[in-house]
Amino acid sequence: MSQVDTHSHTDHHDDHHDHGPAKGLKRWLFTTNHKDIGTMYLIFSLVMFMTGGAMAMVIRAELFQPGLQLVEPGFFNQMTTMHALIMVFGAVMPATVGLANWMIPIMIGAPDMALPRMNNWSFWILPFAFTMLLSTLIMPGGGPAGGWTMYPPLIQQTGVALPFLIFAIHMMGVSSIMGAINIVVTIMNMRAPGMTLLKMPLFVWTWLITAYLLVAVMPVLAGGVTMLLTDQYFGTTFFNAAGGGDPVMFQHIFWFFGHPEVYIMILPAFGIISEIIPTFSRKPLFGYESMVYATASIAFLSFIVWAHHMFTVGMPIAGQLFFMFSTMMIAVPTGVKVFNWISTMWRGAMTFETPMLFSLAFVFLFTIGGFSGLMLAIAPADFQYHDTYFVVAHFHYVLVPGAVFAIMAGVYYWLPKWTGNMYDETLGKVHFWMSTIFVNVLFFPQHFLGLAGMPRRIPDYATQFADFNMISSIGGFGFGLSQLLFIYVVIKCAKGGVKATDKVWDEPRGLEWTLSSPPPYHSFSVAPEIK
């Protein structure tokens, strides 16, 4: 079989050139190998996921009942701010970059990433950036407490933590931009012969578009926070009305970054789901080309909808109408994607292994998040929803059972390929059902809280919100505990287990299944032919 051929060929090459991994710590510090770097990104992301998760536990514990029991309001605000920054920049983004590092070279038939040393650097910036960010919690005055959106003038009231926050964001931005450049260059230059753009797996496509989004908007965020820095320390007044500046301008800058950012987190997730559903439906992906065009449309639209985060700041009607209509438009390409996934399943022969379960939950629950997003687009109704728990429910639906479930689906899907061992299917399913049940107990009641009038980012609330908050907190604790099981399953799989075949699943499509499990240290030393 052709798979076996490729495999032996690659091994043969390795024997000659002796490019195996270095031993011990050096392997990880100095590695330029896309798999090692991908692994480090994924482990880092898991550590950050648990760190940000621990902060979420503090938040849900304080909100378990009305009255303040555990923390001061100021510390509560630090928790909400840090939870968001860590989950967005530390957990979700590095996880998708880790998957990109592992899978893109393999999926396009390349030996490694195009810029391997930069790859090493873009990873190793992250632990320093997050150490700096986390260290603000023990600084005098505490960590940043103005929300991850960092709106001035409030963020200017941060103590000594402010420059550390800003430099940490600069470093994360540098890391993301380098990672994105690497991915673009790899995809553009390193595809195997015959792998035309429209033959690339959808995960590669979604990452290519995501990488362009990253290159476009991370500098905007960097510019915005730099202006905060100079306002604070160098006497400028970009955002200070008293000096002729404009506090609303920061919000425009932030959301010009922030809205594409949400697609940076979700587009790779779309790609993962588009890989998994065909495999377990035993049927090709429906509407491949329309998937690509839908992804590109979503990316384009993401640049012209930012002010829907700001309907209450007092924009002219024409502006509000523009942003309302453009936001509603996003429902069209997103709908195309959901319909394509369902059509892929239709008349397939489905089986329900853990990756497929997570993917199906993704389609259901991400769509619920999409619906609440459509509701939020309706400007007059948004005046009621804005800055309430309805918004909290909305973005957690698209980010947790959306992006995070897709990442977990991807991990279960490719873990046997990475480690050479099958994960424990029973435990995987237990993890899936616990996560899915608890995530809904956690976030669904928050819709009701928001509609009934509970603002977000408050440490204490009026007594009519008590019952749903208690249910939500119980869901939160359950969801947090379920993730310990995930860690156990991953470690158990990495240590050993039933050996995985090269194909792992029934009839998966894609070059990654032509390599051995685990793949050789250098993926494709001789490019495969794509017909």
Added chain:
Amino acid sequence: MSRTILNRLHSAALALFASAFAPAALADWALNMPVGVTEVSKEVYGLHMLILGVCVAIAIVVFGVMIVSIFLHRKSRGVEPAQFYHSTKAEIIWTVIPIIILIAMAVPAAEGLIKVEDTRNADMTVKVTGYQWRWRYDYLDHDIGFYSTLDRESNQARRVNSGTDPFSVENYLLEVDHPLVVPVGAKVRLLLTAADVLHAWWVPDLAVKKDAIPGYINEAWFKADVPGIYRGQCAELCGRDHGFMPVVVHVLERDEYDAWLVEQTTDKVASPENVAATRKL
């Protein structure tokens, strides 16, 4: 008609879910946006229910197809997978239908928005200023102005481990010392600004939420049709005590309001000493 059915289904399903946890407290479980007491708030509620209805209808169809597929098209039933992967007709249909639905939604939404933003012909104007962490109301047509701060009882109970049960405090966190007082049926224009950081003035029953921004003067308006006490909160993170600067609006009958005006202008709250005293708090 379909709205009420949806509403009922919605509440029933949730009541069922809720009853598993707290059978006694069902009456308190607010699930939905309040209809409110202004023309705008009713219109916003209508839009909310309309878009919710559209989403639920689409969800039933989409999830329905998906669930059918999950039950029918599984390997364990011995089906042979089809191999189709493209249908231009289907793809055009499911691009065009959503566009039509969206256009149908956009029209009432735009109309509603224009109504919300129409601040002309106001009967009275109140300047609302956000402070860390209280509100100030200045009646621009009269010589009245005062601060509005979280009431003492809530303020005591909300301290960490205060020993006071929040349930024993009436309107916990939603009561102030000096509420905004307006007459029923009058179009009240609000001019919103802030003295320090961003705040947002929000009362769900009036369907008004507008940011108060230093250096900006934002406009909003409401015309309450029913006398009563309406409560809301600051809706833009404004620092440590963001959760503790409620908004309370008393909508009075015209004659009561006039009596209140006389009372204010003659003594008490608005006098300079009192303002100075409030400032010290």
